[in-house]
Amino acid sequence: xxxxxxxxxxxxxxxxxxxxxxxxxxxxxxxxxxxxxxxxxxxxxxxxxxxxxxxxxxxxxxxxxxxxxxxxxxxxxxxxxxxxxxxxxxxxxxxxxxxxxxxxxxxxxxxxxxxxxxxxxxxxxxxxxxxxxxxxxxxxxxxxxxxxxxxxxxxxxxxxxxxxxxxxxxxxxxxxxxxxxxxxxxxxxxxxxxxxxxxxxxxxxxxxxxxxxxxxxxxxxxxxxxxxxxxxxxxxxxxxxxxxxxxxxxxxxxxxxxxxxxxxxxxxxxxxxxxxxxxxxxxxxxxxxxxxxxxxxxxxxxxxxxxxxxxxxxxxxxxxxxxxxxxxxxxxxxxxxxxxxxxxxxxxxxxxxxxxxxxxxxxxxxxxxxxxxxxxxxxxxxxxxxxxxxxxxxxxxxxxxxxxxxxxxxxxxxxxxxxxxxxxxxxxxxxxxxxxxxxxxxxxxxxxxxxxxxxxxxxxxxxxxxxxxxxxxxxxxxxxxxxxxxxxxxxxxxxxxxxxxxxxxxxxxxxxxxxxxxxxxxxxxxxxxxxxxxxxxxxxxxxxxxxxxxxxxxxxxxxxxxxxxxxxxxxxxxxxxxxxxxxxxxxxxxxxxxxxxxxxxxxxxxxxxxx
Numbered sequence: 001x002x003x004x005x006x007x008x009x010x011x012x013x014x015x016x017x018x019x020x021x022x023x024x025x026x027x028x029x030x031x032x033x034x035x036x037x038x039x040x041x042x043x044x045x046x047x048x049x050x051x052x053x054x055x056x057x058x059x060x061x062x063x064x065x066x067x068x069x070x071x072x073x074x075x076x077x078x079x080x081x082x083x084x085x086x087x088x089x090x091x092x093x094x095x096x097x098x099x100x101x102x103x104x105x106x107x108x109x110x111x112x113x114x115x116x117x118x119x120x121x122x123x124x125x126x127x128x129x130x131x132x133x134x135x136x137x138x139x140x141x142x143x144x145x146x147x148x149x150x151x152x153x154x155x156x157x158x159x160x161x162x163x164x165x166x167x168x169x170x171x172x173x174x175x176x177x178x179x180x181x182x183x184x185x186x187x188x189x190x191x192x193x194x195x196x197x198x199x200x201x202x203x204x205x206x207x208x209x210x211x212x213x214x215x216x217x218x219x220x221x222x223x224x225x226x227x228x229x230x231x232x233x234x235x236x237x238x239x240x241x242x243x244x245x246x247x248x249x250x251x252x253x254x255x256x257x258x259x260x261x262x263x264x265x266x267x268x269x270x271x272x273x274x275x276x277x278x279x280x281x282x283x284x285x286x287x288x289x290x291x292x293x294x295x296x297x298x299x300x301x302x303x304x305x306x307x308x309x310x311x312x313x314x315x316x317x318x319x320x321x322x323x324x325x326x327x328x329x330x331x332x333x334x335x336x337x338x339x340x341x342x343x344x345x346x347x348x349x350x351x352x353x354x355x356x357x358x359x360x361x362x363x364x365x366x367x368x369x370x371x372x373x374x375x376x377x378x379x380x381x382x383x384x385x386x387x388x389x390x391x392x393x394x395x396x397x398x399x400x401x402x403x404x405x406x407x408x409x410x411x412x413x414x415x416x417x418x419x420x421x422x423x424x425x426x427x428x429x430x431x432x433x434x435x436x437x438x439x440x441x442x443x444x445x446x447x448x449x450x451x452x453x454x455x456x457x458x459x460x461x462x463x464x465x466x467x468x469x470x471x472x473x474x475x476x477x478x479x480x481x482x483x484x485x486x487x488x489x490x491x492x493x494x495x496x497x498x499x500x501x502x503x504x505x506x507x508x509x510x511x512x513x514x515x516x517x518x519x520x521x522x523x524x525x526x527x528x529x530x531x532x533x534x535x536x537x538x539x540x541x542x543x544x545x546x547x548x549x550x551x552x553x554x555x556x557x558x559x560x561x562x563x564x565x566x567x568x569x570x571x572x573x574x575x576x577x578x579x580x581x582x583x584x585x586x587x588x589x590x591x592x593x594x595x596x597x598x599x600x601x602x603x604x605x606x607x608x609x610x611x
Contacts, residue, residue, distance in 0.1 A: 047096055050113050055090040065094060065108055073106030080110065093117065118149025122189070128179050131196060136170045144170060146177070146191060158192035161201075162224065204236025209276070214268050217285065222262045230254045232266060232280055239278035241266060248283045248322025250308060257282070289322040290363050297323075297355050297365065302372060307349040315341045317353055317367055325365030327353060334370045334377065335409020380410060381445045384452065388442040389459070394432050402428045404440060404454055412452035414440055421457045421464065422537075423497040464534045468498070472539060474529050477546050482523045485515050492527060492541055500539035502527055507543050518543070526550070 053065040053073070062074040063086055075094065077083045095112035126132065134148030143155040144167055154177060156167050164170075177191040178199070212218070212234075220232035220239065229242040241264075246257045258264065270279040297303060297319060305317035305325065314328040332338050332345075345351070354371035358364075384390060384406070392404040392412065401415040419425050419432075432438065443453040461467075472478070472494070480492035480500065489503040502525075507518045519525060528549060530540040 047098055049096050050093055050116060051096050051108075053092055053094045053108070055086060055088050055092070057088050058086075065092070067094060067096070067106065067108065069099070069106055071106060073108035075108045075110050115150055119187070122148075122150060122182070123184065126179060126182075128182055131176060131178050132191060133174065133176045135174050136172060138171060139168045143167070146175065148189075148191070150189065152179075152189035152191050154191050154193060158194040161194055161197055201236045205276070206236075208234060208236045209271075209273055212268060212271060212278070214271055216268045217265055218268060219263060219265055220280075222258050222260055222264060225254050225258065225260060227253065230258050232264060234278070237276065237278065239266070239268070239280040241280040241282060245269065245279075245281040245283055248286070248289050250318070250324065283322075289320060290360055293323065293360055293365070294358055297358065299355050299357060301355050302352060303355065304350060305353055305367070307345050307347055307351065310341050310345060310347060312340060315345050317351065319365070323365070325353070325355070325367040327367045327369050331356070331366075331368035331370055333409075334373065334375050376410065377447055377450045380452065381447050384442045384445060386442055386444055389439060390442060390454075391437065391439050392454075394434055394436045394438060397428050397432065397434060399427065402432050404438060406440075406452070406454075410452070412440065412442070412454040414438075414454040414456060418443070418453075418455035418457055420497065421460070421462050464537050468539075469532050469534055472529055472532050474531050476529045477526055477549060478529060479524060479526050480541075482519050482521050482525060485519070485521060487515075490515050490519055492525060494539070498539075500527070500529070500541040502541040502543055506530075506541065506545065509544055 051067045053067040056064040056066050056072055058064065058077070059074065061077050063077055063080065064072045065075055066072050073094070073096075077086075080086050092110060093113045094108040094110050095116065096106070097109055097112070098107040100106065132148045132152075134146045134152070136154070137145045137147050137151065139145075140153075143153055143157075144159065146152050146154045154175075157163060158177075158180070159167050159170065175193050176196055177193040178196045179189060180192045180195065181188070181190040183189070218234055220234040222230050222241075223233045223238060224231040227243075229240055229246075231238045232241050241254075241258070243251055243254050246254060251257055264282065265285070266280040266282055267284045268278060269281045269284065272278075303319060305319045307315050308318045308324060309316040312329075314326050314331075316324045316326055318324050327341075329338055329341055332341065336344075338344060351369065352372045353367040353369055355365060356368045356371070357366040390406045390412075392406040394402050395405045395411060396403040399416075401413055401418075403411045404414050405411050414428075416425055416428055419428065425431060438456070439459060440454040440456055441458040443455045443458065445452050478494055480494045482490055483493045483499060484491040487504075489501055490507070491499045492502050493499050504512055504515055507515060512518055525543060526546045527541040527543050528546040530542050530545070532539050
């Protein structure tokens with residue numbers, strides 16, 4: 001049965017094909033000759049008929065043939081397939097082209113007679129779907145011309161299952177095919193070699209699937225290569241040899257392992273008979289290198305390997321063919337900050353590594369480079385015990401502190417809360433700059449987490465222990481500058497980095513709704529010290545009580561009281577400040593605020609006691 005859909009899909013140019021075939025047929029028989037054959041007219045001694053003849057001999061390059069006429073006819077020797085085998089007495093059929101040519105001889109053609117008989121034979125004995133064999137004559141538009149006794153058309157898409165790069169390679173080859181279409185009117189025959197191959201493969205596939213079993217070693221031929229693997233013809237059905245099943249080692253592309261038309265022995269890994277899919281393996285023919293991997297590479301052992309791939313998160317190191325381990329970026333150096341492994345490694349480097357962990361089920365090995373060296377953090381606790389004064393360079397500033405490098409690869413965190421005893425610092429850049437040399441005190445060392453806590457203010461004694469309570473006594477009248485006004489009171493700077501709180505209730509004798517009605521930022525004011533709280537680090541002040549004292553002194557002596565002058569002041573003693581902000585989470589809690597938040601009322605402790 002002819003496949004009409006297939007014929008239509010071939011998109012054959014019937015007119016062009018007819019011209020091509022007619023040109024070939026014209027070499028052996030005219031259209032009238034073929035028409036006469038179909039009508040059955042043959043045997044008479046008229047031009048255009050087929051006669052029986054006998055070889056008489058040879059005359060030069062011609063063969064002399066007796067056909068029963070008054071004189072013999074001649075046939076060019078090239079019309080015979082095997083001229084050397086032609087001998088007198090051979091019987092043959094010839095086509096009578098002319099009873100008498102210009103030279104007075106009978107003109108005959110064996111080739112035309114053969115073509116006509118072949119066409120007749122095909123019409124009588126062949127139908128669409130039947131197999132035929134022939135030799136490829138030449139390439140024509142859209143395909144090949146094949147001689148099966150008569151010239152027929154083999155479309156390029158029907159030459160093979162996968163269209164060849166150049167169909168001209170088939171010229172001169174004998175092929176087998178099936179007839180797709182016979183057009184008697186146009187004298188066209190279309191054949192398909194692909195259809196015949198598919199039919200044979202279908203039968204072979206059916207038989208192969210019956211006998212194929214998982215685990216078998218079978219032979220096949222590589223028919224196609226893709227990025228993900230290669231298709232191997234097992235003799236009727238293709239199996240997929242995936243790139244991951246080609247080698248235990250690293251394969252970038254299947255073409256590194258196999259090539260087209262290469263014969264392989266492969267192992268059947270899986271068979272899906274319903275979908276007719278077969279998974280094949282090449283590496284499975286050899287034992288997995290991951291077997292007994294722990295014996296060859298025990299944990300904590302030191303081995304050599306070659307860097308084969310570098311990623312942003314680490315480097316893959318080949319220990320042997322098929323065995324690679326990962327050196328994570330965090331395992332490359334104890335102290336050096338590595339942004340990308342390519343900063344210290346290149347593909348092809350041979351390096352020493354230590355086996356950290358093995359997961360045989362996942363075929364993964366964790367490796368370390370830094371473990372081949374002594375961990376400097378094991379010596380940090382001994383080298384920098386708490387209270388050790390060190391010098392370092394401010395390497396980085398953050399919102400919560402500063403990282404200070406005290407030696408190559410060893411940083412300490414100077415938290416913002418450890419910069420000053422008295423000054424409220426919002427960001428380390430208020431006191432420090434990147435690259436600045438600074439002295440600090442080691443507060444603590446966490447060897448496990450590889451962290452060092454540093455302090456700057458600890459270089460000097462906490463002024464709230466002695467300096468502040470010694471210089472600021474309850475009852476004193478002091479002078480200060482208004483620095484901040486809130487809804488609950490006013491902050492007054494008594495000296496640099498030291499402030500007291502003037503509660504709203506201590507501004508005036510009358511009730512004050514808004515402190516800005518009484519004082520302004522920048523005003524110089526005389527206030528009375530109510531209390532000094534060293535635990536909370538707060539100084540309570542009163543403006544109205546200072547005014548009462550001034551009025552009292554004026555009434556008694558006729559002269560206003562003068563503010564108390566302190567000897568030396570808070571900053572007369574040695575104090576220290578540091579800067580740069582670091583991990584609030586890593587070390588200590590931030591210092592407590594010296595004052596209530598702006599949107600909260602003062603606490604009971606902030607309320608001045610009535611005298």
